[in-house]
Amino acid sequence: MKDNPMRLCVFCGSNAGQDPLYLAMARALGEALAAGGIDLVYGGASVGLMGAVADAVLAKGGHVTGVMPQALVDKEIAHRGLSDLRVVGSMHERKALMAELADGFIALPGGLGTFEELFEVWTWAQLGYHRKPCALLNAGGFYDKLADFLDDVVARGFVKPVHRAMLIVENEPAALIEAIRAYEPPKVDKWIKAGER
Numbered sequence: 001m002k003d004n005p006m007r008l009c010v011f012c013g014s015n016a017g018q019d020p021l022y023l024a025m026a027r028a029l030g031e032a033l034a035a036g037g038i039d040l041v042y043g044g045a046s047v048g049l050m051g052a053v054a055d056a057v058l059a060k061g062g063h064v065t066g067v068m069p070q071a072l073v074d075k076e077i078a079h080r081g082l083s084d085l086r087v088v089g090s091m092h093e094r095k096a097l098m099a100e101l102a103d104g105f106i107a108l109p110g111g112l113g114t115f116e117e118l119f120e121v122w123t124w125a126q127l128g129y130h131r132k133p134c135a136l137l138n139a140g141g142f143y144d145k146l147a148d149f150l151d152d153v154v155a156r157g158f159v160k161p162v163h164r165a166m167l168i169v170e171n172e173p174a175a176l177i178e179a180i181r182a183y184e185p186p187k188v189d190k191w192i193k194a195g196e197r
Contacts, residue, residue, distance in 0.1 A: 005063070008033060008180065009041040009102035011117040012049040013110035014077070022109045023052050025139035025173070029108065030056025032173035041101045043094065044068030044086075046079040049108050054079055065101060067094050095120065104133040104180050109142040125185070126163045133183035135168035137176050143169065162186045 016023050026049040033040055033053075040057045043050055044066025054064045058081060065084040072078065073087055088094050099105075099121055107118040122134045136143045147169055154164045166186060170176035 005037050005039050006103050006181075007039040007041050007065070007101055008104050008106055009098045009121075010050075010053050010106045010108060011110060011114045012042070012053060012108035013114060014043075014045050014048040014050050015111070016048050016052070017109055019140055021140040022049060022142070025137060026052040026108055027056040029053055029106070029137055029173040029176075030062075031060055032177055033057055034060030034062030036177055038177070039063040039065065041065045041067065041098050043098070044079055044082065045072070045077050047077055049110065051079060053108065054082065058082070067097050067101075069094055099124070099130070102132065104135065104183070106135045106137055106176065106180070107143075108137050109139055122167060125166055131185040133168055133180045133185075134166060135170070135176055135180055137173065138169055138171050141171075 010029065012026060030040065030053040034057045040054060040062065042054060042064070045051055045068070054066065057064050063083045065086065066079055066082045067086045067088060068078050069090055070087050078085060086097060088097060095117060105118065105121045107114055118134065124130050125132065125134055138144065150159065150164055150167070153159045154161055168176065168179045168183065170179055
């Protein structure tokens with residue numbers, strides 16, 4: 001038995017989006033994490049999908065660690081009911097600490113910050129900086145067009161199929177968590193071969 005529970009970092013919007021399904025899916029993910037004994041690491045906000053997933057974990061007795069820069073805490077959007085709130089100096093520190101604390105990463109629907117966080121940790125996995133799973137919870141088909149675009153990028157020769165396959169995509173929280181638990185990182189010696197440009 002592991003001494004420490006799995007900790008998954010969730011990237012998602014500080015807004016709720018227009019479709020009520022996004023909030024419902026954030027809550028469902030939070031409930032599934034708590035039910036599975038998985039701790040949540042996230043950006044620390046009380047608003048939008050971020051607040052919804054944290055509230056759902058807490059309501060089921062789960063553990064939530066939030067990481068937020070002081071400038072955002074000063075704007076009073078920090079969640080005051082978390083198990084653990086880490087206040088850092090910058091967005092760079094925030095991302096680095098979330099990555100350090102987490103055993104894997106999930107992106108719910110979100111905007112530019114969510115995309116940037118997801119692509120950064122996925123790039124780190126491609127480069128071999130970590131071997132943690134990266135995943136999309138494709139709520140209501142939110143990421144369908146992104147998945148199609150990524151497949152096209154593979155077809156055009158800019159992403160290797162083995163690296164595309166590293167990104168887990170599931171439509172429901174239970175299936176996503178199961179896939180994350182089963183994830184085996186690919187054995188890739190080099191991400192780019194000598195002579196490739």
